[in-house]
Amino acid sequence: MFLINCPYCGERDQQEFKAGGEAHIERPKQPTELSDDEWAEYLFMRKNIKGVQFERWNHAHGCRKWFNMVRDTSNDEIKAIYKMGEKPPTQ
Amino acid sequence: MRNKYSVFSLIKNAISYHENWQRAWKDPAPKKEYDAVIVGGGGHGLATAYYLAKKHNIYNIAVVEKGWIGGGNTGRNTTIIRSNYLWDASAGLYDHALKIWEGLSQELNYNVMFSQRGVMNLAHNLQDVRDLKRRTHANRLNGIDAVYLSAEEVKKFCPIINTSPDIRYPVLGGTLQRRAGTARHDAVAWGYARGADAMGVDIIQNCEVKGIKRNGDSVEGIETTKGFIKTKKVGVVAAGHSSVIANMAGLRLPLESKPLQALVSEPVKPIIDTVVMSNAVHAYVSQSDKGELVIGAGTDDYVSYTQKGSHQIVEGTLNAILELYPIFSRMRMLRQWGGIVDICPDASPILSKTSIKGLYFNCGWGTGGFKATPGSGDLFAHTIANDEPHKLNAAFNLNRFVSGDLVDEHGAAAVAH
Numbered sequence: 001m002f003l004i005n006c007p008y009c010g011e012r013d014q015q016e017f018k019a020g021g022e023a024h025i026e027r028p029k030q031p032t033e034l035s036d037d038e039w040a041e042y043l044f045m046r047k048n049i050k051g052v053q054f055e056r057w058n059h060a061h062g063c064r065k066w067f068n069m070v071r072d073t074s075n076d077e078i079k080a081i082y083k084m085g086e087k088p089p090t091q
Numbered sequence: 092m093r094n095k096y097s098v099f100s101l102i103k104n105a106i107s108y109h110e111n112w113q114r115a116w117k118d119p120a121p122k123k124e125y126d127a128v129i130v131g132g133g134g135h136g137l138a139t140a141y142y143l144a145k146k147h148n149i150y151n152i153a154v155v156e157k158g159w160i161g162g163g164n165t166g167r168n169t170t171i172i173r174s175n176y177l178w179d180a181s182a183g184l185y186d187h188a189l190k191i192w193e194g195l196s197q198e199l200n201y202n203v204m205f206s207q208r209g210v211m212n213l214a215h216n217l218q219d220v221r222d223l224k225r226r227t228h229a230n231r232l233n234g235i236d237a238v239y240l241s242a243e244e245v246k247k248f249c250p251i252i253n254t255s256p257d258i259r260y261p262v263l264g265g266t267l268q269r270r271a272g273t274a275r276h277d278a279v280a281w282g283y284a285r286g287a288d289a290m291g292v293d294i295i296q297n298c299e300v301k302g303i304k305r306n307g308d309s310v311e312g313i314e315t316t317k318g319f320i321k322t323k324k325v326g327v328v329a330a331g332h333s334s335v336i337a338n339m340a341g342l343r344l345p346l347e348s349k350p351l352q353a354l355v356s357e358p359v360k361p362i363i364d365t366v367v368m369s370n371a372v373h374a375y376v377s378q379s380d381k382g383e384l385v386i387g388a389g390t391d392d393y394v395s396y397t398q399k400g401s402h403q404i405v406e407g408t409l410n411a412i413l414e415l416y417p418i419f420s421r422m423r424m425l426r427q428w429g430g431i432v433d434i435c436p437d438a439s440p441i442l443s444k445t446s447i448k449g450l451y452f453n454c455g456w457g458t459g460g461f462k463a464t465p466g467s468g469d470l471f472a473h474t475i476a477n478d479e480p481h482k483l484n485a486a487f488n489l490n491r492f493v494s495g496d497l498v499d500e501h502g503a504a505a506v507a508h
Contacts, residue, residue, distance in 0.1 A: 001401040019393035040493040044345035048334035
């Protein structure tokens with residue numbers, strides 16, 4: 001449980017938010033040409049990092065907007081928050 | 092030679108003030124080379140080592156554990172054992188484990204306190220009723236005992252449940268698996284450790300894996316905090332940390348690690364003599380032999396390795412518990428904790444070879460691995476020894492995420508996560 005600084009609403013309790021999993025997984029540009037292995041990679045395989053991870057979050061019980069977060073999964077410390085479409089910060 | 096535990100050994104040691112009990116397992120330094128190394132000294136890993144030695148005559152094995160044995164999810168779960176899963180593949184897997192549980196204390200000469208007190212799953216809406224009836228039929232076709240109970244029968248079997256139609260999610264019925272129950276979680280790890288150690292397995296605690304050495308597409312050994320260990324076969328049974336180990340080998344897994352919480356109350360006199368689980372309102376409860384209510388909460392929806400969880404998850408579970416069991420309204424909770432569970436997209440485990448020769452993964456048990464401990468160890472040992480899966484775990488391969496042949500058990504995961 002932690003506080004999240006929503007880029008649109010400001011600091012709110014984490015329970016207002018929904019985690020959306022790993023960020024920056026690009027939707028295949030040519031879905032019809034994808035092999036089964038590539039589909040598996042896109043749909044199921046995850047980095048699941050212990051440490052600094054890039055994620056998507058949604059302010060589900062607030063403004064309902066999506067944004068990105070950089071968070072250390074080993075201690076739940078939030079390193080950075082940035083809007084969708086913005087370049088991820090370099091570490 | 093290992094002394095046998097019996098009533099006579101108990102009396103003999105009582106006379107000497109319990110000061111002369113033999114060590115249950117050694118504390119060896121790692122050798123330079125093993126025929127197989129198991130990464131992870133929880134129940135599943137220790138069981139794997141035990142069955143590799145017992146059934147496949149591979150004795151030169153090490154189990155490496157970064158903390159102490161049974162200190163991870165083995166010591167953090169709610170100890171529920173059942174096999175009432177929907178699909179044939181899961182029924183085969185979990186009932187195989189349940190059958191081993193039934194004779195495990197005798198086999199290990201270690202009391203795992205397996206108690207077949209029954210597990211009841213409640214239905215709170217019409218879809219639950221349909222799903223649970225379907226699951227009951229599927230179970231019976233697979234030779235697994237299951238009965239469907241009406242709300243009155245639920246009340247009769249567990250009188251403290253509030254079956255009033257006036258509550259927010261009234262109890263409409265339920266299923267009961269009588270062969271299901273609970274066991275003592277620590278005893279399972281300790282029993283397997285003692286059994287494996289007696290056959291020559293080295294259990295190496297406080298030994299964290301730092302890297303996996305590969306030569307092309309085959310495994311050569313592992314780097315640990317206690318030095319390099321050479322081996323051609325590595326079985327990874329690292330639960331929530333499976334992805335961390337996989338990353339060391341350059342593999343990707345379809346897992347997300349999330350905190351799952353549980354809590355226990357102060358001990359009270361016997362009040363609930365079975366296990367009751369409710370998927371729709373997310374509440375499950377049983378009573379330990381010490382008298383504590385053992386309550387399982389849900390997972391958080393974000394990836395975390397902190398072994399903590401969010402407060403609102405516990406709050407939600409306790410709300411549901413109080414509505415179903417008003418009698419618990421003045422109970423005080425003693426302890427709460429979290430474990431990190433590795434969840435697969437289809438809520439089924441992976442017991443599989445990988446694209447790297449000699450590297451095997453047993454993971455993805457998610458929120459319900461404890462029940463499968465003996466079966467998982469047995470089948471994983473078979474997979475490692477023969478470099479081929481047993482027919483009971485063939486469906487639980489990694490390739491199912493490529494082929495699409497998933498084993499979707501979200502419905503039978505007992506509580507929605």
